[in-house]
Amino acid sequence: MTVNLVLVIAIGVTFACGVTLLLERSLTRIVVGTLLIGNAVNLIFIVASGAPGRAPIVDESDPSPMSDPLPQAMVLTAIVITLGVAAFLLAMAYRSWQLQGHDEVQDDMEDRLIMRLAELDEASQSYEDDIGGEPDEEGADTEEVER
Numbered sequence: 001m002t003v004n005l006v007l008v009i010a011i012g013v014t015f016a017c018g019v020t021l022l023l024e025r026s027l028t029r030i031v032v033g034t035l036l037i038g039n040a041v042n043l044i045f046i047v048a049s050g051a052p053g054r055a056p057i058v059d060e061s062d063p064s065p066m067s068d069p070l071p072q073a074m075v076l077t078a079i080v081i082t083l084g085v086a087a088f089l090l091a092m093a094y095r096s097w098q099l100q101g102h103d104e105v106q107d108d109m110e111d112r113l114i115m116r117l118a119e120l121d122e123a124s125q126s127y128e129d130d131i132g133g134e135p136d137e138e139g140a141d142t143e144e145v146e147r
Helices: 005-022 027-048 069-100 109-120 140-146
Strands: none
Touching (some): 005 027, 027 069
């Protein structure tokens, strides 16, 4: 089976644009990025499904190979899921617009603390010097209590 190179390039560009928009701070751009990524994944399913054939179940006497209905059903399901996620994100963007007058995603307090510590070039509280200068990992505190 030969794959159309133009379609593969279009999938790559659509996916790259979707990821770029998904990393933005505006909820409206995040919605558009989610929709672009969803459409790119649907195109990947269709391209990966194989060569087109005759419709399944319609004419069983025709000896030509029939197309696989599973990727088409998965794409239809993915379209419905993408629509639901887009509706949820649009509702969040609209509510953010109502409450704050903009739809920009704000930093939380932990992000601001990490940025401030990075600017000052200081270690955070999860960095313990008494363990030998290694970052505190899960379970490291329990090992000290057991000793």
